[in-house]
Amino acid sequence: MKIFRNIASVILPVCVAFASCSDDSDPVMKNDFIKKTVSPAIAGQQLEFAYAMGAVTGTLGTATAQASIAGATGTGFGEYSYYTTRVALVVGETNYNAGNDVPLKTVSQASTSGTVSTATMESRIDKVYTDPSVPYGAGMVDMKAATIRYYYVVPEEAQGKEVSFVFSSKSSAGDEASCSTPAYKVSKMDMKRLIDMSNGGAQYFSIADMTAYTQAEVESGNLSSKIDFAYIYQNGFNGFTYGHVFISPGSDPKYFAQPLIPGGWTKNKTLMEKRVDVRDAQLKGSIPNVFIDDIDFETLDLSAATDFALNFVNDEGAFMKTADGKYLAYVYVNSVNSAGTIRVSIKRYPLN
Amino acid sequence: MNMKKSVLTGILGVICLLIPSCKDYPVDDDGRLITTRGQCYMSMFELLGPDNRTVLVSAATIDTVTCTVTATAKFGTNIKHVKPYCSLVTDAILEPEMGVWTDFTQPCKYTVVSGNRKIRKEYTITVSLQGE
Numbered sequence: 001m002k003i004f005r006n007i008a009s010v011i012l013p014v015c016v017a018f019a020s021c022s023d024d025s026d027p028v029m030k031n032d033f034i035k036k037t038v039s040p041a042i043a044g045q046q047l048e049f050a051y052a053m054g055a056v057t058g059t060l061g062t063a064t065a066q067a068s069i070a071g072a073t074g075t076g077f078g079e080y081s082y083y084t085t086r087v088a089l090v091v092g093e094t095n096y097n098a099g100n101d102v103p104l105k106t107v108s109q110a111s112t113s114g115t116v117s118t119a120t121m122e123s124r125i126d127k128v129y130t131d132p133s134v135p136y137g138a139g140m141v142d143m144k145a146a147t148i149r150y151y152y153v154v155p156e157e158a159q160g161k162e163v164s165f166v167f168s169s170k171s172s173a174g175d176e177a178s179c180s181t182p183a184y185k186v187s188k189m190d191m192k193r194l195i196d197m198s199n200g201g202a203q204y205f206s207i208a209d210m211t212a213y214t215q216a217e218v219e220s221g222n223l224s225s226k227i228d229f230a231y232i233y234q235n236g237f238n239g240f241t242y243g244h245v246f247i248s249p250g251s252d253p254k255y256f257a258q259p260l261i262p263g264g265w266t267k268n269k270t271l272m273e274k275r276v277d278v279r280d281a282q283l284k285g286s287i288p289n290v291f292i293d294d295i296d297f298e299t300l301d302l303s304a305a306t307d308f309a310l311n312f313v314n315d316e317g318a319f320m321k322t323a324d325g326k327y328l329a330y331v332y333v334n335s336v337n338s339a340g341t342i343r344v345s346i347k348r349y350p351l352n
Numbered sequence: 353m354n355m356k357k358s359v360l361t362g363i364l365g366v367i368c369l370l371i372p373s374c375k376d377y378p379v380d381d382d383g384r385l386i387t388t389r390g391q392c393y394m395s396m397f398e399l400l401g402p403d404n405r406t407v408l409v410s411a412a413t414i415d416t417v418t419c420t421v422t423a424t425a426k427f428g429t430n431i432k433h434v435k436p437y438c439s440l441v442t443d444a445i446l447e448p449e450m451g452v453w454t455d456f457t458q459p460c461k462y463t464v465v466s467g468n469r470k471i472r473k474e475y476t477i478t479v480s481l482q483g484e
Contacts, residue, residue: 240427240483254483255428276403304433304453305402311428316403 028056029175033167036149039282040187040293042347043159044072047152047184051077051167054145058173060121063107063148066166067115068183071152076112077119078149079105083129089136102136104129106146119148123172158186187294190348191282197231199340203260205229205246207270207322207329210346215262224249224265228322229272229308232258233340243311244336246272246318251308268323271305275330276316283332283345284315297328297349312336326351380445380469387443389467394446394475396439397421399431399456407434409482421477431456431479443467 031053041047053060063077080103089096096102106129109120124140152165162185168178192210197203202212206226218224229246234257236242242257250267253259261267280292302321309318317332327348334343377385397412412423425431436450447463454460456479463474 237427238483242427273402276405304430306428306430308428 027175027177028173029169029171029177030054031167031169031177031179033165033179033181035181035184038289039291040189041154041158041163041184042187042189042191042282043154043156045154045191045282046074047154049150049152049165049167049181050147051150051169052145052147053169053177055171055173055175056144057175058171059123059142059144060146061170061172062121063119063167063169065117065150065152066168067117067152068164069155069158069161070115071112071117072155074153075151076117077107077110078151079107079110081106081125081129081146081148083132085128085136086132087135091136106143106148117150121146121148154186160188161186185294188349189292189294189297190350191346192348193283193285193345194334195344195346197342197344199231199233199258201341203231205231205331205344207320207327207346207348210348215260218265219262224262225268227265228268228270228320230260231342232256232260233336233338233342234258235338241311244313244333244342245311246309246331248272248307248323250323255308255310269307270323271302271307271321272309272318273302273305273320274309274312274316274318278317278330278332279315280317280330280332280347283317283330283347284334285345292330292347294349296330300328302328312342382445384445385443385467386469387467389441389443390471391441392444392464392466392471392473393441394421394438394462394464395441397423397477398437399423399425399479400435400437401429402433407431419473419475421475423477423479425456425479425481427482429481431481434479436460436477438462440464441466 034050036048036050051063082101082103085096085098085100085102087098104126106122106125107119108122111118122143125143127134127139127141128136130141162183164183165181166178170176195212197212202214204213204218204227207228208226213223218227227249229248232245234242237257247255248268248270249261249265250269279290281287281289282291300319312333314335317330320329320331327350329346329348332345334345336342377387380386393416394414399407401407407425407429409424409426412421414421432455433453434456436454438450440446444467445465459476459478461474461476463472465472
């Protein structure tokens with residue numbers, strides 16, 4: 001009896017081991033993806049994916065990405081994969097420190113036609129890509145696996161819709177793999193960055209145009225009805241703190257440090273509410289990864305807001321609602337200068 | 353023997369500490385303790401704007417005898433849309449509660465109620481706007 005027990009205790013683990021090793025349905029080619037972009041998908045902005053593929057037999061042949069809505073110009077696969085170098089390195093004229101991502105050309109040809117982007121893979125790659133312990137440039141090996149980048153430039157026609165992707169790859173041996181992404185919501189927002197305004201210069205801002213105009217431009221183009229706010233800089237006003245100010249053409253004159261709205265202009269009252277801690281990474285152009293998204297505008301209540309906001313400094317901003325009720329917006333202050341200039345970026349959300 | 357005595361003393365000490373803390377205070381409708389404290393005053397007042405920053409030029413003046421609070425908001429502040437906050441003496445409560453959007457274009461009244469709920473003092477808070 002004891003012998004049987006001993007035999008069973010040996011056989012059982014072996015059976016388990018065999019069962020776990022036997023997987024006849026294992027595909028000979030595998031693939032997967034990561035969506036690298038975490039910011040809202042805004043028209044004109046890029047969604048970046050990392051698409052990984054590996055072949056058991058042969059080398060990598062082609063990779064394909066099919067978008068549910070054709071991307072704008074710039075959509076397609078990148079030509080490089082990246083590895084993290086363990087040592088300082090000079091490639092061409094670029095210096096890389098240990099820990100930096102070093103590009104290696106893995107795509108010989110990339111093209112996009114309509115909704116489909118294709119990458120033809122190189123057949124060989126620097127050995128360091130598969131074995132980081134060897135020096136860069138030590139030799140080449142067959143490329144059996146690689147992670148490449150796919151960039152989707154969000155087109156205007158996708159605004160407010162959902163977009164999804166199917167990635168697929170094929171090896172030189174004819175084996176195939178594919179995977180699908182979930183559907184991603186494309187924002188209704190528009191965005192424009194780094195618009196310069198200045199005291200006495202382009203100081204009249206149209207949210208509809210997302211553009212700053214000079215007084216001469218407003219008058220020659222008969223644009224006063226489109227002006228939502230003006231920019232003023234004055235250090236103090238009547239002994240009070242004033243600074244860099246956004247003010248609606250229709251604001252109470254007591255808040256105008258300078259009489260800058262000519263008599264015949266439309267006096268729009270743009271609702272606005274200042275924020276000091278909303279540092280949108282897309283508007284700022286760098287971390288932290290905090291983003292204003294559609295939901296922020298959908299839940300925004302400016303019913304008790306004023307029509308001016310005083311004393312802006314770098315990284316502050318203001319939520320606004322145009323007088324005609326067509327747009328909500330967040331105007332972010334990238335930088336201010338005591339010479340009387342301000343650089344702003346805007347996210348705009350249509351209400352109709 | 354000495355060891356046993358110290359353990360016994362320790363246990364008795366803990367029990368003595370627990371007895372007062374276990375005393376059952378009644379609670380009001382909001383679940384807050386009604387204590388024996390009779391003090392009844394406001395010790396700090398603050399006013400925040402939509403950007404969660406103070407809108408006051410300087411600290412508010414609180415007169416606990418006349419039960420008034422006066423404060424001045426910065427030039428350009430929208431005092432129709434600000435959130436008041438305050439500190440009270442221990443165990444006291446405020447009616448109505450602060451921390452909600454409030455219009456301070458007119459003086460607002462709040463009542464401080466002592467911990468024992470027997471003393472009520474109505475405070476009048478007046479906020480003026482710099483430059484007006």
